[in-house]
Amino acid sequence: MLAYNNSPSFNWTLNFRQQVYDAWVAEGKDVTKYERSGLMSVEYDGTPLADEADERIRTFQADGAKRAGIFHHLITLPTYHTAALSTDNLAKEYFGAQGMLGYVKNVQRQEIRQGIACVKHQNMSGSDIGDDHKEYFAGEAALKAGGAHNTMNQFS
Secondary structure, three states, X not given: OEEEEOOOOXXXXXXXXXXXXXXXXXXOOXXXXXXXXXXXXXXXOOOHHHHHHHHHHHOHHHHHHHHHOEEEEEOOOHHHHHHHHHHHHHHHHHOOOOOHXXXXXXXXXXXXXHOOHHHHHHHHOOHHHHHHHHHHHHHHHOOOOOOOOOHHHHHO
């Protein structure tokens, strides 16, 4: 079975836009509105060329499975890239004019509304198990991380 790495090191936007550009040139289509070396520019977003390239990117996995028999498509280090982007965007908001609202609006509200489990990270990290253990051995004198009034219980 064939596996394929949809590498994040490959500039998908530029390469697919250039493929469409070259195909259009070969077909005799008018490409005078486009500069091939600058196709990565945001000014081309939403143009017919960019839309066709995006459609090719969208169907790449299915097309590869049909045409080349690729069984599994993967992306190396996708969490590295998504974490880097989201951290950079958060930093701009949090340390900029939005302050804490940059986190609340763009991260926490979305986690809650989309049902993302990490909003209850205390539970996921086992703090409730640790609290139960402490209470078992120290009773009411246990110094617990959570308890009934911990922040995690706000997200029930």
